[in-house]
Amino acid sequence: MSPGELLITALLALGVFFYAAGTVGLIRFPDTHSRLHALTKADNLGLGFIVLAAGLHWGDAWIAGKLALIWLLALFAAGMAAQLVARAALKPEPRE
Amino acid sequence: MSLAFDLALCAFILGAAALAVAGRNLFGSVVFYIVYGVLIALAWLSLGAVDVALAEAAIGAGVTGVLLIGAWQGMKEAGALEDSQAPPWPVRLWAALGAALTGGLVITAIIALPGQDGLTRTVADEQGALALGNPVTAVLLGFRAYDTLLETLVLSAALAAVWSLSPERVWGGIPGPKHVSRPDGVMASFGRLLPPLGLLVGVYLVWAGADQPGGAFQAGTVLAAVWILIVLSGLRDEPRVSSLPLRAVIIAGPAVFLGAGLAGALAGQALGYPPGYARTAILIIEYALTVSIAATLALLIAGPARRLS
């Protein structure tokens, strides 16, 4: 395995680790807001590492740039979605 | 991609579908359906059908998911959310037998299917006449354009049907709840930041659709998402469903499509494109359709009219 491949594998593993951590938080945390906390932070970081690994794997600045843009867009979309979920959770439930 | 990846993907698809169809918690079922939709989009990607993957991710998983969540919310507010008790065993038994029979018949049919060449070559040979690079767009708006025409009419008809469910006292009013947000809050600022980007992506998808994967339906979905984002962040309210300009926008796409078909009739072939102008006509239809599809999808999600102001 070349040093480059090793780096890519390490980045992928790191990304998967953060995804796993986010998922554990999603399952284990008690309420919506702390679950969101786990998801928005850990998963977006995980996605960042995977995007970085993918960019290095393709070894093309053009593709890497596109991937970085996708990551940025995913960050904004996740922020927006988290805001909406948090708001919905704040509203008193009509009845359960 | 490798066979192992495909097999794992199919296993995940079946697992997600089983949880969506028979899971214990109703909201969980909706969430698993969305996961299922994304996995199906991956399956299309694995098969190399990028156009279908885009449509499935945007419409099959995205818009359908939002609709199902909306229905769940609406039924909860009406106090009519069904409990998820398991159906009685005779029902389950008969349903399982019927399902096994159906599945078995379909599998037998797949195995018995004779090898065929398909129409890939035919489309590739004829595609030049339309001057389009994307074979799927060539089929959608060229060789089987009448399917697509009727499909856009189905979409408009569904919207009319949804609107017809408006209660009498708010007839012609505004669909969906009113959203407010702090003017300096996250929602309002993201609601300003994301729409231009979404607009760019949507326009790119329809512009690229002639020669690369993409097209009116995928682009329309992205634009509908932009619309919904603006409404959710409280920057603009939904329009009244009785608004004439709105109805003009909704019907513009099918009208332009029909108009092109009639122009073809004048040129000698009904629903045909005049030779030499096929690409131009298709592009005009695609752009008009994109706008109409965006408005129709956004309003389908908003549902029937709910309030007068």
Added chain:
Amino acid sequence: MTELLAERGHVFALTGAALIALGFYGFMAQRAVIRRLISFNVIGSGVFLLFGGTGYSAAGVDPVPQALIITGIVVALALTAFAAALAVRLAQGGDRDDGTDDGEAGP
């Protein structure tokens, strides 16, 4: 090589068949309207996968099924939207407060 690729299509076609069966079961056995809607959509995407999988060859998925599948996805969405709106409207009961109701006020 071609045979293997044809098999690849078959993997997805068979998954499609299983999805049709699963959706059929849900549509028949489940009571909740939303779950029936989900089942209906699972049947739909199973048919699409079957369609695309059998249309797969070394050259990729046949563009004609691809176009028909995109059409199908949109039509399924139109039906789902109407069914969802209808289910919610039914759950809400009739127009209770405008006097134009035919007398059937919901539960």
